[in-house]
Amino acid sequence: MTRPGPQPGALHTADLHASLGDPVLDTMNFLNEVTHRYPEAVSFAPGRPYDGFFETEQIFDHLHRYLDHLEANGASPGQIRSSLFQYGPTSGQIRELIADSLRKDEGIDVPAESVVVTVGCQEAMFLAVRALIRGPEDVLLVSSPCYVGITGVAALLDVDLTPVEEGDKGFRCEDLEAAVLAERARGRRPRAFYVTPDHSNPSGSTIPLETRHELLELADRYDLLILEDSPYRLVSPGRQLPTLKSLDRARRVVHLGSLSKTLFPGARVGYAVADQPVVDDTGRTGLLAAELTRIKSMVTVNTPSLSQAVVAGMLLSAGGRAADLNVETAAYYGDAMRTTLARLAEAFPEEERVALGVRWNEPSGGFFLSLTVPFHADNAALERSAEQFGVIWTPMSYFYPRGGGERVIRLSVSYLTHAEIADGVERLACFIKDQAARP
Amino acid sequence: MTRPGPQPGALHTADLHASLGDPVLDTMNFLNEVTHRYPEAVSFAPGRPYDGFFETEQIFDHLHRYLDHLEANGASPGQIRSSLFQYGPTSGQIRELIADSLRKDEGIDVPAESVVVTVGCQEAMFLAVRALIRGPEDVLLVSSPCYVGITGVAALLDVDLTPVEEGDKGFRCEDLEAAVLAERARGRRPRAFYVTPDHSNPSGSTIPLETRHELLELADRYDLLILEDSPYRLVSPGRQLPTLKSLDRARRVVHLGSLSKTLFPGARVGYAVADQPVVDDTGRTGLLAAELTRIKSMVTVNTPSLSQAVVAGMLLSAGGRAADLNVETAAYYGDAMRTTLARLAEAFPEEERVALGVRWNEPSGGFFLSLTVPFHADNAALERSAEQFGVIWTPMSYFYPRGGGERVIRLSVSYLTHAEIADGVERLACFIKDQAARP
Numbered sequence: 113m114t115r116p117g118p119q120p121g122a123l124h125t126a127d128l129h130a131s132l133g134d135p136v137l138d139t140m141n142f143l144n145e146v147t148h149r150y151p152e153a154v155s156f157a158p159g160r161p162y163d164g165f166f167e168t169e170q171i172f173d174h175l176h177r178y179l180d181h182l183e184a185n186g187a188s189p190g191q192i193r194s195s196l197f198q199y200g201p202t203s204g205q206i207r208e209l210i211a212d213s214l215r216k217d218e219g220i221d222v223p224a225e226s227v228v229v230t231v232g233c234q235e236a237m238f239l240a241v242r243a244l245i246r247g248p249e250d251v252l253l254v255s256s257p258c259y260v261g262i263t264g265v266a267a268l269l270d271v272d273l274t275p276v277e278e279g280d281k282g283f284r285c286e287d288l289e290a291a292v293l294a295e296r297a298r299g300r301r302p303r304a305f306y307v308t309p310d311h312s313n314p315s316g317s318t319i320p321l322e323t324r325h326e327l328l329e330l331a332d333r334y335d336l337l338i339l340e341d342s343p344y345r346l347v348s349p350g351r352q353l354p355t356l357k358s359l360d361r362a363r364r365v366v367h368l369g370s371l372s373k374t375l376f377p378g379a380r381v382g383y384a385v386a387d388q389p390v391v392d393d394t395g396r397t398g399l400l401a402a403e404l405t406r407i408k409s410m411v412t413v414n415t416p417s418l419s420q421a422v423v424a425g426m427l428l429s430a431g432g433r434a435a436d437l438n439v440e441t442a443a444y445y446g447d448a449m450r451t452t453l454a455r456l457a458e459a460f461p462e463e464e465r466v467a468l469g470v471r472w473n474e475p476s477g478g479f480f481l482s483l484t485v486p487f488h489a490d491n492a493a494l495e496r497s498a499e500q501f502g503v504i505w506t507p508m509s510y511f512y513p514r515g516g517g518e519r520v521i522r523l524s525v526s527y528l529t530h531a532e533i534a535d536g537v538e539r540l541a542c543f544i545k546d547q548a549a550r551p
Numbered sequence: 552m553t554r555p556g557p558q559p560g561a562l563h564t565a566d567l568h569a570s571l572g573d574p575v576l577d578t579m580n581f582l583n584e585v586t587h588r589y590p591e592a593v594s595f596a597p598g599r600p601y602d603g604f605f606e607t608e609q610i611f612d613h614l615h616r617y618l619d620h621l622e623a624n625g626a627s628p629g630q631i632r633s634s635l636f637q638y639g640p641t642s643g644q645i646r647e648l649i650a651d652s653l654r655k656d657e658g659i660d661v662p663a664e665s666v667v668v669t670v671g672c673q674e675a676m677f678l679a680v681r682a683l684i685r686g687p688e689d690v691l692l693v694s695s696p697c698y699v700g701i702t703g704v705a706a707l708l709d710v711d712l713t714p715v716e717e718g719d720k721g722f723r724c725e726d727l728e729a730a731v732l733a734e735r736a737r738g739r740r741p742r743a744f745y746v747t748p749d750h751s752n753p754s755g756s757t758i759p760l761e762t763r764h765e766l767l768e769l770a771d772r773y774d775l776l777i778l779e780d781s782p783y784r785l786v787s788p789g790r791q792l793p794t795l796k797s798l799d800r801a802r803r804v805v806h807l808g809s810l811s812k813t814l815f816p817g818a819r820v821g822y823a824v825a826d827q828p829v830v831d832d833t834g835r836t837g838l839l840a841a842e843l844t845r846i847k848s849m850v851t852v853n854t855p856s857l858s859q860a861v862v863a864g865m866l867l868s869a870g871g872r873a874a875d876l877n878v879e880t881a882a883y884y885g886d887a888m889r890t891t892l893a894r895l896a897e898a899f900p901e902e903e904r905v906a907l908g909v910r911w912n913e914p915s916g917g918f919f920l921s922l923t924v925p926f927h928a929d930n931a932a933l934e935r936s937a938e939q940f941g942v943i944w945t946p947m948s949y950f951y952p953r954g955g956g957e958r959v960i961r962l963s964v965s966y967l968t969h970a971e972i973a974d975g976v977e978r979l980a981c982f983i984k985d986q987a988a989r990p
């Protein structure tokens with residue numbers, strides 16, 4: 113494994129696991145580097161939550177509130193100390209509070225035992241994919257373009273991934289069905305389908321209600337599980353469509369959630385809802401959540417007690433309703449999205465838009481939107497945009513596991529002020545018009 | 552995947568990933584169940600840190616101290632808020648503080664860039680194994696009996712594991728060399744060797760200084776990396792032998808660490824030190840730590856900022872020396888170990904000990920010791936011990952990846968008072984003598 117060279121103990125990338133050669137683990141590097149090199153540029157790249165509503169001192173109130181709650185529920189001083197200081201149960205110590213908020217916020221009514229508390233939604237994805245994909249004959253389908261987190265998990269676990277491309281109007285069940293049939297014809301088992309039904313990252317698309325029903329029916333017909341990712345619902349303005357999980361009558365859906373956007377990114381608390389029964393050879397039945405927990409015991413052992421205590425304190429402050437804590441932030445993000453769309457419309461009057469071949473979708477929430485441009489929106493274009501026009505964005509091609517999206521840009525609106533958005537869209541329009549005019 | 556049955560959406564274990572059928576993910580279940588059923592029993596089973604020195608309110612002091620430190624180092628109020636509230640860098644935000652404490656506490660002198668902050672040491676193990684094991688031809692060697700965490704990681708990643716059994720006097724380099732040669736003869740690549748050189752979990756054994764030098768030499772000769780796990784050093788009394796990493800001149804050692812035992816279990820902060828250069832096809836060189844970071848971005852994205860802030864505050868309170876914070880706890884655990892050994896010597900006078908075939912090792916630190924008994928120390932024996940004698944222990948066979956340790960018991964001393972130890976050893980002696988006398 114050591115190659116000739118001046119450095120003792122030098123390794124070569126060819127000797128490391130193949131995932132480290134997967135472009136998905138690198139895509140964000142170039143973006144970070146560009147951002148670092150052009151600090152004055154307006155950046156539509158990061159999907160960071162806005163932190164203007166957060167005050168450091170609140171953390172102490174939240175922790176105290178959770179400890180008071182434990183005391184009110186009869187915990188002794190020793191138990192309270194342990195609940196914060198010690199390793200907790202691997203499945204999590206605030207499962208009841210999360211199940212309660214899912215009932216109140218999302219109409220998802222599951223027992224607390226079907227919840228596993230994780231280190232962010234990323235770990236929940238990891239656990240679900242590891243449990244469900246048995247070997248090389250199993251296929252994970254993903255709505256594409258898709259969140260890099262799921263592509264990355266697949267790479268780490270040598271899991272084969274089949275993209276189901278979104279059309280101009282978003283996800284279509286017939287495309288999923290075609291992919292399932294094609295994989296079956298190849299002798300493989302389509303096992304699960306990963307999708308973010310609401311305001312997805314990266315495209316911003318949302319699956320209509322009727323399609324949700326169709327999707328559940330299709331999953332049942334083809335014996336497919338659905339991994340439903342849901343980070344942007346409660347931070348979007350207005351009433352959301354029902355989650356797939358709340359419509360799920362046949363336990364087809366593993367719901368993946370995050371409290372990072374809604375409550376506190378720095379706590380890194382997410383969860384999986386996995387109420388599927390699992391039967392073993394002896395006929396004993398448990399829940400899929402218990403299997404995910406067993407895997408978690410070998411990944412992070414448990415989610416930090418401290419993180420769980422803080423988000424529990426936050427939930428308790430709102431009677432368990434995370435939605436109530438996000439009224440202000442959801443309105444803020446909604447304004448940012450509307451402002452971006454309005455500025456785009458101003459910058460590209462309809463005639464010019466059509467002539468140039470520029471178009472975009474109009475998400476009603478979430479952090480992201482898709483903008484189609486009349487040129488290759490690649491790293492070279494990004495570099496030119498940052499250097500000469502002072503505006504940064506994300507090439508949508510980063511999010512296609514098997515190529516695609518070469519003429520599309522992802523814009524993130526979550527982290528910018530209205531003034532920055534106005535300025536940024538103006539710079540972006542200059543760049544697009546200039547780039548389109550190049551030979 | 553769905554079998555006939557009354558439950559909608561039921562899965563079968565045979566359809567899940569094989570790791571879920573690995574006994575290592577189940578061993579602890581029986582133990583937990585027994586502990587739950589016999590709450591009055593004295594339990595030598597859990598390796599939990601003692602929490603008597605911890606006070607809940609200290610957490611607030613630690614957080615404030617870290618925030619003050621950021622302010623003193625010129626951070627703006629916005630940056631301070633972000634450092635706690637936002638996602639942080641994947642590699643960690645307290646790498647300098649950890650590198651500083653490694654220099655002061657352990658004589659490990661590495662740049663901060665070679666440190667990756669992880670969600671407990673478990674995640675560090677996961678990252679190291681995933682990065683280093685390329686495929687089925689690569690072998691991970693482990694000192695056996697070994698910590699279940701590494702066996703679990705191997706199971707999750709379908710990594711082949713080769714145990715190198717400890718002899719009566721602990722680990723021997725010649726056994727490792729024989730295992731390396733045998734694997735090479737099978738056409739496989741011995742890639743890394745996982746070991747806990749100090750007061751290991753489960754056996755309590757420590758590798759002598761001379762053997763440490765031999766091991767490093769052997770690693771160099773056979774192009775092997777060493778994964779050095781080190782959780783019990785600073786919580787053991789007296790001066791410890793040098794870490795392998797501090798003796799490592801050829802960058803053969805990836806050092807895995809935990810702040811759980813030394814500072815705060817509920818924060819779940821661990822780290823990997825990986826200063827190996829990694830060269831890619833273009834000749835560019837990075838550090839193995841950067842590769843581990845890329846994998847981490849797909850497992851937990853980042854270690855909770857909140858957890859990092861609290862342990863940073865703790866380190867700052869002691870001028871960066873974690874050892875100084877553990878003087879009292881190390882003395883406490885040392886007393887517990889000495890008390891246990893003294894009580895065992897009283898319960899089994901030499902003549903009786905020899906007649907029965909009972910013996911134990913005498914660790915100078917750590918949480919665990921090994922006790923050999925004249926019968927199969929299996930689940931049935933454990934059940935009888937708990938029910939009829941009110942004492943719980945861990946079958947050592949749980950820690951052998953390929954069988955072994957059938958007549959050995961692991962005793963943990965970390966979580967009991969002296970009175971409980973005295974009582975527990977008395978019960979244990981009664982059980983052993985009774986069980987040995989059975990036909």
